[in-house]
Amino acid sequence: MASTAGARQLLRHPGAALGACGLAAVFAAATVAGRIAPDGHRRLSADFSQAPSLRHPMGTDAIGHDLFLQVLHGAQKSLQVAMVVTVLATVTGTTLGALAGYRGGWVDSLISRLTDLVLTVPVIVVLVVAAARLREQRESWLVIALLISVVAWPQTARVVRAAVLSVRERTFVSAAQALGASPLRILVVDVLPNAVAPIAVSATLTMATAVLLETALSFLGLGVAAPETSLGRLVATGQSAAGTRPWLFYFPGIVLVTMCVCVAAIGEGLRSALDPGRDDR
Amino acid sequence: MARFLIRRLLHSVPVVVVSSFLVFAMVAASGDPLAELRGRPGVSDATVALRSEQLELHKPVHERYLGWAGSAVRGDLGTSVGGEPVAPMVLRHLGVTLRMVLLAVVVGIAGALVVGVGTALRPRSVLDRAGSVLSMVLLATPVFWLAGLLKDVGIRFNELVGRTVVFTAGERSPATGASVASVVADRLGHLVLPTLTLALVAMAGWSRFQRAATIEVLNAPYVQSARARGLPERRVVGVHALRNALIPLTAVVATDFAAILGGAVLVEVVFAWQGMGRLLLDAVARSDVHVATGWLLVTASVVVVLNLLADLVYAALDPRIRNP
Numbered sequence: 384m385a386s387t388a389g390a391r392q393l394l395r396h397p398g399a400a401l402g403a404c405g406l407a408a409v410f411a412a413a414t415v416a417g418r419i420a421p422d423g424h425r426r427l428s429a430d431f432s433q434a435p436s437l438r439h440p441m442g443t444d445a446i447g448h449d450l451f452l453q454v455l456h457g458a459q460k461s462l463q464v465a466m467v468v469t470v471l472a473t474v475t476g477t478t479l480g481a482l483a484g485y486r487g488g489w490v491d492s493l494i495s496r497l498t499d500l501v502l503t504v505p506v507i508v509v510l511v512v513a514a515a516r517l518r519e520q521r522e523s524w525l526v527i528a529l530l531i532s533v534v535a536w537p538q539t540a541r542v543v544r545a546a547v548l549s550v551r552e553r554t555f556v557s558a559a560q561a562l563g564a565s566p567l568r569i570l571v572v573d574v575l576p577n578a579v580a581p582i583a584v585s586a587t588l589t590m591a592t593a594v595l596l597e598t599a600l601s602f603l604g605l606g607v608a609a610p611e612t613s614l615g616r617l618v619a620t621g622q623s624a625a626g627t628r629p630w631l632f633y634f635p636g637i638v639l640v641t642m643c644v645c646v647a648a649i650g651e652g653l654r655s656a657l658d659p660g661r662d663d664r
Numbered sequence: 665m666a667r668f669l670i671r672r673l674l675h676s677v678p679v680v681v682v683s684s685f686l687v688f689a690m691v692a693a694s695g696d697p698l699a700e701l702r703g704r705p706g707v708s709d710a711t712v713a714l715r716s717e718q719l720e721l722h723k724p725v726h727e728r729y730l731g732w733a734g735s736a737v738r739g740d741l742g743t744s745v746g747g748e749p750v751a752p753m754v755l756r757h758l759g760v761t762l763r764m765v766l767l768a769v770v771v772g773i774a775g776a777l778v779v780g781v782g783t784a785l786r787p788r789s790v791l792d793r794a795g796s797v798l799s800m801v802l803l804a805t806p807v808f809w810l811a812g813l814l815k816d817v818g819i820r821f822n823e824l825v826g827r828t829v830v831f832t833a834g835e836r837s838p839a840t841g842a843s844v845a846s847v848v849a850d851r852l853g854h855l856v857l858p859t860l861t862l863a864l865v866a867m868a869g870w871s872r873f874q875r876a877a878t879i880e881v882l883n884a885p886y887v888q889s890a891r892a893r894g895l896p897e898r899r900v901v902g903v904h905a906l907r908n909a910l911i912p913l914t915a916v917v918a919t920d921f922a923a924i925l926g927g928a929v930l931v932e933v934v935f936a937w938q939g940m941g942r943l944l945l946d947a948v949a950r951s952d953v954h955v956a957t958g959w960l961l962v963t964a965s966v967v968v969v970l971n972l973l974a975d976l977v978y979a980a981l982d983p984r985i986r987n988p
Contacts, residue, residue, distance in 0.1 A: 496678065503676065503967055504683045505926035508944060508960060512690045515948045595806050599930055602808045603945065615808075622812045622934065626819055636809045643804035651800065 399652020405645035406462070409638070413459035416452055425610055426452075435630050442630040444620065454635050457614040458642060460607050461594055464528040465646075468593035471532035473586045476539025481570055481578075483540065484547030494544070498537040506534045510596060514605040523608040531596050535589050542585045546578035553577075580657035587650030594643055614639040665979060669972060676968045681733075683964060688729045688957045695951040697721070697745045719745065732954065736961065742954035744947075750958040754943065758962055760835050761939035763851070765928050768859045772866035773917060779867065780874025780913075781906065787879060795871065802868035807927045811861045811934035818857050830856045833936040858935045862927055866920065873916050877909040884908075911981050918974030922967045 420426070427446060435442040441450035483494040513530050550556065551574065559569045575582075600606030601615030614635050621631030696702075697719065702712055720728050732742055741750035779799075783792040802810075818830045831837070831854040881887060882905055890904045891897075929941030940959060947955035 499675075500679050500683055503679045503922060503964055504960065505922045505929070505963060505967075507926040507929050508687065508956075508963070509690075511929075511944065511948050512687055512694065512956065515694050591804065598806050599808060602806075602930065603933065615806075618806075618809055618812065622815075626816065629816070632812060632816065636813070639809060640801070640805050643806065644801055647800050647804040 397652075398648040399656070402645035402648030402652065405641060406649075409455075409458050409642060409645075410462055413455040413462075416455045417459065420452065435634075441634040442628070444628075444631055450617075450630065450634055453612055453617055454614070454638050457612045457617050457635065458638055460524050460611055460613045461597055461615075461639070461642065464524050464531065464597040464607075464613075465590050465593040467525070467528035468531045468535055468597075469586055469590045471529070472535040472589045472593075473539055473582065475532065476536035476585070476589075477543050477575070477582055479536065480540035480543030481547050481575060484544040485551060485566065485570055485574065491544070494540060498541050501534055501537045506596065507599065509534055510600055511603065511605055514600055523606075524611055524613075527597055527600060527606050528593075531593050535592055535596075538592075539582065539585045539589060542581045543578055546581045547574055550574045550577045584650060584654050584657065587646060587653055591643060591646045591650065594639075594646060598639060614642075668979075669975065672972060672975060673968070676964075676971075680961065680964045680968070684733070684957050684960050685729055687960045688732065688953055689725050691948065691951055691953045691956040692725050692728065694948070697951040697953070700745075700950065728953070732957065736958075741958040741961070744955045745950055745952045750954045753955070754940075754958045754962045757938065757940045757943045758966070760937060761925075761928055761932065761941070762966070763835075764855060764858050764862065764931070764937070764939070765924055767855060768862035768866060769917065769921075769924065771859060771863040772870060773913070775863060775867040776870035776874045776913065779871035781878050781901070781909070783871070784875045784878035784882065785901065787875075792875075795875075799868040799872050802864055805865070807861065807865055808930040808934055810865065811858070811931045814857045814861055815934060829853070832857060835935075835937045835939065858928075858931045858937065861931050861934075862924060865927060866924060869920070870913060870916060874909065874913050877912045878905065881905045881909040907981060911978065914974050914978045914981065918971045918978075921970045921974075925963055925967065 425448075427448065428443065433443045441454060443449055444453075479494050483491040510530055514527065547570075556569060556573055559573050564572075597606055598613060598615030598618070601613040602619045604616075604619065606615055607613035617635035618632065618639065621628075621633075621635055624631045698712055698715055698721070701707055701715060716722065720731065723731075735742065739751065741754065743749055744753065779795055783789075783795045786792055815832045818832045822828050822830065822832075831850075835851075835854050837850050837854075882901070884905075887900060887905050890900045895904075925940070928939070929944060931937075932939045932941035933945070940963065944956065944959045946952075947959060
């Protein structure tokens, strides 16, 4: 019942649907391009530093790469990283947050201190230091995704812990305990379903963070490594040429910002749908 | 209050210790700090061995860390791979970065107050809706792209007016006039764009927060009673409402410090500043353990101190915290 009400609320916020469609469109375009021309983003042509044209919708770079294909490939890599991070960090964060909230005691202290650690240390240090060592692996985007997951889960853990703390005191939990249900069963069947709203919202926040961190690392030259490319790498290359060949900077940037806005719109829509009271404030 | 602050400080000690060890160990494992020295022509094996001895590279990581930590508590952060003392080096770079970050925080708070309170007074107006869309886009924009965008705009603006009004590279000109005024003008000219970048991103989140807090406070009974007593609206909003509406913002600003310092790393790269960001990236590239760990120690301390400052402001605004 709650979910149909939530779905109706979601429809009232077209931003979320638009955001989801936007992301799906980028991903679909990148997948199609990857099928038609698997090496398109790496192929060199004789058109050096060309402005956007029908042949090259986003122009070309100094050594003849087609920017449109590069942007599509980069967006795909960024989205892949974001999805892996969202799944890993949400599962880890939910598990540990639920444990901390339900168990309390030293488990709670340990997990809370870990969360503090991430909040005190600029995340970028951990990533920069770790990425410098690990990115020489073959599937560099997967390594980066794992790294970002390591720093991204505590946010979710914190949210889930707070939610579990409040649900734990409800009477239906006491009832389940009185019936002799195991702690695991209580957590999975009784407690977590009541924390779905904050988990969903925090998952979209994780996704946004993941895109920002991955592109930032790639921008610094520490993220997705050649021959793969990422929107961050493309912006870094285009940035020095912004004055003379603006397309190299603006096209990857605009696609990147659009993707981030789509993720933010989904989060915003979910939040208002799951917490309607918030809208009227 | 003093006890509260001391407890907060003590809480942050283990966090700093653990994180400094992690960074120490990760950088130590990341590569050979003497690779550059080895590659240089005319450097004998004896020189490399001596340097390796000085850096204690033969010892296990935890012993090296303990040795480093022992002197670090006495204020000595060791020497870089190049042999330069780390503490003065980090502090010099910190000064450059703090100039940008602190100004950005001040500008960000001021902007958030104006936009947040302004939109809260007219919720659902055109201005309010425009503000919420704009802040959503700004929040979603990667800071390095925003920096690049402002840099490009700055360069075009300079070309348009025919002289350099806002500088787009470096934190200072190589040579400035001798007078204090010209030095200040030069520094400010370099500060405009990087500060604006960081402030805009911070403002985007903070203004929405300030808006929500103000709307909530404006509906509180004590504000309605102030209105009922016939106080002018200016006084109701400016004095009665604002004070309580500032409390949540203080908390948010405090939790964002670490993120802003992280963002500053990227902004420095775009604007070619010789600040903490450059220092960290160079240290990591050279596997310079002492510089990277010194960086972390100093940055984490700054975050802790700024958080304490925020706690003090928090307590000044909310008497319940002062007398628990």
